[in-house]
Amino acid sequence: MIVSHLTIRLVDFSESETEYFSAILSLAEARLQQTWSIVTTENADFFVLTEKHLKESLLPGIPVTRCFFYDSGSTADNNHILVDHTKIPRLRSLVEVLNKAVGSQPPETAETAETAETAETAETAETAETAETAEVGHIDKVPEDVNEISDVPPSQQAAYIRIEASPPATSEEEAIGPAVFSPEHGLLKAVLDCKSVPVLIRVNDVGVYLDPVKGSYYCPLTLEQLIPCFDRDPIRIKPITQPELRQVVSNTKLSPKPLSNLIWYAAFKASQGRLLLGTSPEDVVHLIRWPDLGLPGCGNYVKLAAFMHSNTIKLSDIPSATQYPVEAVYDFYNACHLVGLIEKAAAIELHEKQIDLEHQNLLRKIRNRLKF
Amino acid sequence: MTGFIQTKIVFTGCVGAGKTTAITTISEKTPVSTEVKPSEASVIKRKATTTVAMDYGELTLEGGGVLYLYGTPGQRRFDFMTDILTKGALGLIVLIDNTHENPLDEMDYYLNLNYRFLLKSPAVIGITHYDETMQPSVDDYYSALAERGDPWPVIHVDARSLEDVRLLLNTLLAILEYG
Structure with a gap:
């Protein structure tokens, strides 16, 4: 139950x-x-x-x-x-x-x-x-x-x-304490809280412009460069108008980037193996859509994503089914959950794929070959 | 017959999406490519040369098996090649040039063209030239796929990047294993 x-x-x-x-x-x-x-x-x-x-x-x-x-x-x-x-x-x-x-x-x-x-x-x-x-x-x-x-x-x-x-x-x-991941700090919290009007978020010397209506953000730094800001306080948030944002974008020639990518990556990095507040390991979950596999680090999770996309399963059962460490499963789950890619379900639904040994060996050989 | 494993993965998609480039990037041998000056007007605008028969690359697997990588021609008059090339393939990589006039229609076209194959085999959608324009966005592709009822993943890639081509192939393998 x-x-x-x-x-x-x-x-x-x-x-x-x-x-x-x-x-x-x-x-x-x-x-x-x-x-x-x-x-x-x-x-x-x-x-x-x-x-x-x-x-x-x-x-x-x-x-x-x-x-x-x-x-x-x-x-x-x-x-x-x-x-x-x-x-x-x-x-x-x-x-x-x-x-x-x-x-x-x-x-x-x-x-x-x-x-x-x-x-x-x-x-x-x-x-x-x-x-x-x-x-x-x-x-x-x-x-x-x-x-x-x-x-x-x-x-x-x-x-x-x-x-x-x-x-x-x-x-x-x-x-x-640290056992549960609660995004209550730094850039991640600010981004999650920003729902209606554009804002400029400053963490130390880093400035990030958010446009929640268009689901975009503007920042000259890469996601990896933003890592120190994800859960660091203090932050300063300044609401700005759409014309002001357009002016900034025009002056700086910054390109819009998907806000969901910033949230996904920030949650992924800040989770540190902890499960998101409000989620139980006993929750039955399903990945309703693939995350952006091109995000830094996300490419290592394609098997996990494929499994969670095809099955509706208890979170606690995913590590043994996929051989991913529980911490990695939690990081991936948290990130996907915060960008709305997770659906909780009432019942487990498994679609175990029947792959014969020869086919398994073939996939393993191709995967091994792709490592080089 | 050697008894070695011989299998293939097919790259398809619109002209200029990077099929030849992707196969060249990942293939361990200099790929065979049948590039000529294009004859279709729409293609002439986009590329100096294009594939007329197929692209072909190889990856040697441990134990002596071979993974063949085939690229379909981009010009539509060669669409008949698709059925031939996909026969017996593990899966399909559909590459779409995001700077194309109507990339979502292109995706639709290639998924329809391979409809029968995709009833039993998986596909991965690779969006190229995404750095040049993010419209349509990855979300837009997912919406289009959802309308079709297709579950395939969408990844924006650079066909020149070994890591990106590997990601496409690894994702296809993950679906073959778990999807």
């Missing part, structure tokens, strides 16, 4: 606790691979409960495998805190766990999940601890923690998380 939007119900939270948790979640949005929202309905994909429910084994009608526990009173470092009133929690740990929980155990409906209540959530949290983003926070192993605090029946050992209180992050960016 593909889940793109998940709900969380806060059980027995006071108004201030709800408000605080919501604020934390809102900040976390920038790193969530899924869209999460807090609901007040009886059913939800995940539940956050106070610790008393864990101690008293009070989980009326709630599948324990989808519960997280919240200790509002804890202050000591070794206490089990999901969100601490008095200190800033390690937000990124929360995000990691939520995302991992989704990835390792897609939520079922409350009715069907009750029968599947087992200790497997301990594995969920353990796996989360070893996730590749180790630098983003600490998630303690579940079994010891659970046993320390209560006599919880094994069948009710849920995804219990200790998130150490830590000093507030100095900036939102620091809190969000």
Whole structure:
């Protein structure tokens, strides 16, 4: 099941606790691979409960495998805190766990999940601890923690998380971390934000004229020369009129270049192996049109482009199907997505081509020959 | 018979699009070219010489096989050569001169001309002289292809550039493998 939007119900939270948790979640949005929202309905994909429910084994009608526990009173470092009133929690740990929980155990409906209540959530949290983003926070192993605090029946050992209180992050960016690609800086952001009137964008000494209506940009530098500007701040943006733009173009004799090429290449270079914010590896995607294969570096992705153009497939399945590293797939996907070449689909549709061995060998030999 | 692999890829497209140049660029042997002074008025305006029978180049593959590269004549009175040359080919490279009076119509023409072949085999569209004019744009080509229901990739290339010709061929191979 593909889940793109998940709900969380806060059980027995006071108004201030709800408000605080919501604020934390809102900040976390920038790193969530899924869209999460807090609901007040009886059913939800995940539940956050106070610790008393864990101690008293009070989980009326709630599948324990989808519960997280919240200790509002804890202050000591070794206490089990999901969100601490008095200190800033390690937000990124929360995000990691939520995302991992989704990835390792897609939520079922409350009715069907009750029968599947087992200790497997301990594995969920353990796996989360070893996730590749180790630098983003600490998630303690579940079994010891659970046993320390209560006599919880094994069948009710849920995804219990200790998130150490830590000093507030100095900036939102620091809190969000680098695991997700969010084009919020430099030339790329400015280009994406420019939708209606021509502008002059200056990054340091570099000036780029954009004409969003005609889908063109003007710059004497090549795309490769613009690389340092793609995610560098500060930038200055000055709206200009069409006559002013025409005057500049006339004076400088600059030729129009496709704006989509600038966006594609900037996103491609700035992604650095991170998946675009708002996209999940579980998303089923399809390349609706070929990118400009003549763009710098894009020629190395023809096989990936051909595959994504012919198949509708989960992003996470593309690396193994094409032998491209996951980082390369993400870079390519992000760039294509930002220029509108990607379509998300509800169902996987594979068109596996049946090529006999002789034909495969022939293609391999031609490809090898073309390398020289 | 040697038993070695013999296969071919065909370059087609309008006069002056760079078919001969592309084959010359990639071929490992001096290509055979049948260039003469053109007789069609439209061609005389554009080129001093043009291909009347075909262009021919080769790439030797490991194990002794050969990939033949054929270029069709640009003049339309030689269109009958197309069926002959594409028979048994892996795929088609359609080169279109973007400075042509009506390049989108040219693309349409060559895709129609090779309609039967393209039912089972892929094509890649190479736009040449794109540096001279970007109208029509690559987007315009894609729109025209979408109207026809054709999925072929469009790449702007310089037929003199080895990298660009390689890109055309590699893209064709990718479609053969995955498309």
